[in-house]
Structure formats: C-alpha cells, structure tokens
Amino acid sequence: MLQPTDVDWTDPECPVARTTDLVGDKWTLLIIRDSLDGKRRFSEFEKSLGVAKNILSDRLRLLVDRGILTRIPNPRGTRSEYELTDAGRDLFTLILSLRQWGERNAFGPDERHSVLIDTSTGQPVPQLHPFGSGGKELDPQEAQVVKVGQQLP
Known part of the structure; x- marks a missing residue:
C-alpha cells in the first residue's frame, strides 16, 4: 500500500487527482493496458509501445514502487517479468x-x-x-462530490 508521503499529491483529498498522479502518464497507462493484455517482459513492452528504453525502465520502476506491478526475478538472474498486482488488475x-x-x-x-x-x-x-443506488443510470448532474464524513446535501 502506498503511503501518503510517497507522492507529492496534486490534490491530496481528491481520488481522481491521486489516481492521475499515480497512473496518469500516457506511457504508464499503455503499460497497464499491455499488462492487462498479457505482456510481462521488458522486451514485449518495448516492442508494443516503441518507447525509449530509459522511459520504459522508469515507468516500470514507478509502477512497481506504486504497487501496481510486481517484478518477478528470473531464477537465472536475467530478464525479469512484470505482473499486475490486485491494485493493477483493478485498473x-x-x-x-x-x-x-x-x-x-x-x-x-x-x-x-x-x-x-x-x-x-x-x-x-x-x-x-x-448506475445510482436506486438502479437507474446516473447522469453527471445527479452526482456531487462531498468529503468523507461530511453531511450529504
């Protein structure tokens, strides 16, 4: 689990802002997409995305640090694999x-x-x-953000 001090949050109380702070970069989202599609190796991500090795390496490290991917070392010490965690699959x-x-x-x-x-x-x-709690499709105008513990309007 990520600790609040691990990231310089854009808006510490907003779940949307925190999520974009964690996974809002295009390369990060595309790595997650590829992971959901079954890719696990650095070379697979690199081939699929066409991203520079340094950027890919950085994003994979961030995803591991943030608990979205886990790095599975190869017993021979070469070519680790990356696997989605429960938090990653939840994306x-x-x-x-x-x-x-x-x-x-x-x-x-x-x-x-x-x-x-x-x-x-x-x-x-x-x-x-x-869908709203009543079972009908929810329109954006029928939803409102409130702080946890705050009285509902």
Missing part, C-alpha cells in the same frame, strides 16, 4: 472506460480501430454506464 475498469470513450470520440465514422471482445461470447464488451 481494468479505468482502461476499459478510456477504450470505450476512445471508440466513441477519438475515431471518425469509417476509421478502423480495435475492439475489446468478451471471449466467452465473441461479442464486444458492453458499454460501461454508472
């Missing part, structure tokens, strides 16, 4: 949300792009939608 929803936003907003109507499928059905993963 699946974030990556899926970014993917689905991109499918809707980052491509033209006839532009080709990848799609995430449910391997049990072969169908695209359904769109994520937030």
Whole structure:
C-alpha cells in the first residue's frame, strides 16, 4: 500500500487527482493496458509501445514502487517479468472506460480501430454506464462530490 508521503499529491483529498498522479502518464497507462493484455517482459513492452528504453525502465520502476506491478526475478538472474498486482488488475475498469470513450470520440465514422471482445461470447464488451443506488443510470448532474464524513446535501 502506498503511503501518503510517497507522492507529492496534486490534490491530496481528491481520488481522481491521486489516481492521475499515480497512473496518469500516457506511457504508464499503455503499460497497464499491455499488462492487462498479457505482456510481462521488458522486451514485449518495448516492442508494443516503441518507447525509449530509459522511459520504459522508469515507468516500470514507478509502477512497481506504486504497487501496481510486481517484478518477478528470473531464477537465472536475467530478464525479469512484470505482473499486475490486485491494485493493477483493478485498473481494468479505468482502461476499459478510456477504450470505450476512445471508440466513441477519438475515431471518425469509417476509421478502423480495435475492439475489446468478451471471449466467452465473441461479442464486444458492453458499454460501461454508472448506475445510482436506486438502479437507474446516473447522469453527471445527479452526482456531487462531498468529503468523507461530511453531511450529504
């Protein structure tokens, strides 16, 4: 678990700010995406991302330090592997949300792009939608940020 003193938080009380402080860099998010897709070795990340070795090395170290990846040393002392921790796997929803936003907003109507499928059905993963405690889809205007322990309006 990350200690509050381990990071210079942009906004210490905001979960969105803390999350972006931890994983908001594009290379970091793409490493997490690739990890969710089964990549585990430095060379696999490097080939997939086309990122400079020093940047990749730095981001992998940060992800390990932040408890998102764990480094698994090779018994022979060469070519470690990286595996998502529970906290790292918990980022699946974030990556899926970014993917689905991109499918809707980052491509033209006839532009080709990848799609995430449910391997049990072969169908695209359904769109994520937030639901309120009453069970109906939640609109942004129906949600409000309050501090923990603060009275609800």
